[in-house]
Amino acid sequence: MERFLKWVEEKFMPPMAKLAEQRHLRAIRDGIISTLSLIIVGSFFLIIASPPVESWAKAVAPYAGKILIPFRMTMGLMSLYAAYGMGYSLAKSYKLDGISGGVLSLAAFLLMTIPLNMDAVLKEAAKAGVQGANTVGWILPMGNLGGAGMFAAILAMIFAVEILRLLKKYNITIKMPEQVPESVARSFEALIPAAVIIIVVWFVRVWLNFDIQSFLIKVFSPIKGVAGNSIWGVIVPVFFICLLWAAGIHGVSIVGSILRPVWLVLLEENASLLAAGQPMVNILPEQFFQWFIWIGGSGATLGLCILMVFSKSEYLKRVGRFSIIPGIFNINEPIIFGAPMVMNPLLAIPFILGPLVTGIISYVAVSMGIVGKFAINAPWTLPAPIGAYFATNGNLPAVILVLVNICITTLIYYPFFKVYEKKMIKEEQESSNLEA
Numbered sequence: 001m002e003r004f005l006k007w008v009e010e011k012f013m014p015p016m017a018k019l020a021e022q023r024h025l026r027a028i029r030d031g032i033i034s035t036l037s038l039i040i041v042g043s044f045f046l047i048i049a050s051p052p053v054e055s056w057a058k059a060v061a062p063y064a065g066k067i068l069i070p071f072r073m074t075m076g077l078m079s080l081y082a083a084y085g086m087g088y089s090l091a092k093s094y095k096l097d098g099i100s101g102g103v104l105s106l107a108a109f110l111l112m113t114i115p116l117n118m119d120a121v122l123k124e125a126a127k128a129g130v131q132g133a134n135t136v137g138w139i140l141p142m143g144n145l146g147g148a149g150m151f152a153a154i155l156a157m158i159f160a161v162e163i164l165r166l167l168k169k170y171n172i173t174i175k176m177p178e179q180v181p182e183s184v185a186r187s188f189e190a191l192i193p194a195a196v197i198i199i200v201v202w203f204v205r206v207w208l209n210f211d212i213q214s215f216l217i218k219v220f221s222p223i224k225g226v227a228g229n230s231i232w233g234v235i236v237p238v239f240f241i242c243l244l245w246a247a248g249i250h251g252v253s254i255v256g257s258i259l260r261p262v263w264l265v266l267l268e269e270n271a272s273l274l275a276a277g278q279p280m281v282n283i284l285p286e287q288f289f290q291w292f293i294w295i296g297g298s299g300a301t302l303g304l305c306i307l308m309v310f311s312k313s314e315y316l317k318r319v320g321r322f323s324i325i326p327g328i329f330n331i332n333e334p335i336i337f338g339a340p341m342v343m344n345p346l347l348a349i350p351f352i353l354g355p356l357v358t359g360i361i362s363y364v365a366v367s368m369g370i371v372g373k374f375a376i377n378a379p380w381t382l383p384a385p386i387g388a389y390f391a392t393n394g395n396l397p398a399v400i401l402v403l404v405n406i407c408i409t410t411l412i413y414y415p416f417f418k419v420y421e422k423k424m425i426k427e428e429q430e431s432s433n434l435e436a
Contacts, residue, residue: 023093027161028154029257031086032264035078036377039264042074043271043376050274052394068275075271075377076142078264079149083109086157094165100190101161104197108156109149111201112212115140144213147268150261151216156201164193220262227259228266229367233284234359238293242355245298246341246348252298260286270375274393280373283366287374290330291388291398292362295406297332299351300358302384303410305335307417313424329381346423350416354409361408362401371397 049067051057060067084102091101115138144152167173173192176185204210227233237259241251267285274280296302305327308320316339323335341347365371372395378387384406388398 023090024158025257027086027090027093027157028261029253030089031082031084031157032260034085034089035081038074038081039078039377040379042071042076043378045069045071046075046271046275046376047390047393050277050393071271071275072142075268076146078146078268079109079153080106080145082150083153083156086154087161090157090161091164094161096161096164096168097186097190100186100193101164104160104164104190104194105153105157107194108160108197108201109153110140111198112152112156112205113140113144113149114205146272147265148217149213150265151220152213154261155212155216159201160193160197163197164190167193167196224262224265227262228282228284231360231363234288234293234363235356238289238355238359239352242299242352245336246343246351248342256286267374267377270373274375280375283363283373285374287377287391288362288366289359290380291374291378291384291391292401292405293355293359294330295358295384295402295409296327297330297336298355299332299336299341300354300405300409301332301335301341301351302327303354303406304339304347304350304413304417305332306410307413308335308339311417311421313421314428316421316424328383330384331381344420346416346420347413350409350413354412357412358405358408362405365397365401371395371401 045067049060049064049071051060084106087105088098088102090105092098117138168189173190174188176188180188205212227237237255241255244251244254263284263286266282267287270280270282270285293300296305301323305320305324308316309324311317311320319335319338323332323338326332326334336342339347341351362371366373372392374391375393376391378390380387382390385399385402388402389395392398
């Protein structure tokens with residue numbers, strides 16, 4: 001194991017570290033993260049409209065449509081917000097104007113959806129005697145503005161900001177005198193890039209009638225199927241996240257940058273089905289990992305914290321005591337660097353093995369219908385049983401599974417912890433003898 005970790009440090013870490021800092025992946029990560037506050041707040045309205053208690057659900061049923069409006073305007077438009085956030089982040093990484101990058105990305109994304117003219121329908125409604133039916137006009141379908149449009153938003157961001165960068169690089173912009181206010185100058189500098197972006201997307205989408213959204217959904221549907229509803233969608237990300245952490249790299253930042261767009265699509269589909277009163281279909285949105293696997297943080301270290309609190313080693317006991325409270329709220333940096341877990345061959349084995357075991361068990365439980373699926377993005381700092389309860393919209397078997405997984409990971413950590421504890425006690429005794 002020590003030789004393997006050395007190989008990871010010398011050969012595997014450098015390309016992974018570069019991948020983590022790749023500007024497009026970083027822009028995707030930052031842009032999506034910027035939408036999480038809206039998604040979390042919108043998710044709570046979904047809980048209110050579909051409460052886990054049947055009597056409450058009947059009471060709010062007549063008002064469900066109104067209650068769900070904030071949900072539809074936050075989670076239902078997540079790709080819209082992400083397009084701006086990703087464009088802003090990528091433009092800033094090129095030292096371009098972030099606002100222009102965000103606006104151009106948003107415009108390119110919106111142009112991929114053709115608005116519908118409801119005049120014919122409204123005229124028929126007016127003939128039928130429906131009052132005020134002629135005031136609706138053009139509408140923009142929301143179907144591809146939520147999670148389903150995430151891949152299109154990423155494509156729009158890359159296209160728009162790269163066009164902005166290239167035209168800026170070759171000075172194909174309108175430059176205003178220095179006396180012109182900066183905000184006005186920025187608008188004119190983005191004028192030619194905006195024209196190019198809008199014309200190209202308009203020509204492809206309207207005149208060539210090429211549905212970019214549908215094409216991207218078809219291209220990525222196999223990836224979504226594997227990542228969202230197969231056992232490999234659990235094993236592969238869990239293994240690499242834990243391996244990277246054991247080597248000293250923030251595994252979630254790297255793997256999450258690649259898979260988070262897919263995870264968000266899966267969550268939004270489940271949330272939409274829940275709002276419509278239909279069965280959810282996706283097993284593996286990010287909340288599956290958060291509440292069933294990362295109990296106490298990456299590596300499922302809450303069980304190790306519990307063991308350390310009662311350790312006979314003074315050092316491990318102190319680490320356990322100052323790590324246990326953050327661990328309950330899924331913050332495990334104190335134990336990651338205090339134990340330490342990084343580059344520690346002995347603790348790296350259960351650090352990787354424990355999440356793999358609980359991940360497979362949890363996948364089987366959810367796929368068999370024993371435990372409910374996830375549709376709500378609850379705050380990740382909630383204690384795991386509470387977070388799992390809210391994220392599954394009040395599924396009690398999910399809470400039981402969390403408690404079972406804590407016991408399993410504790411048992412997996414136990415033999416390795418005892419060996420490490422014995423080693424630490426010996427070092428403490430030798431140190432004490434030297435001081436004496």
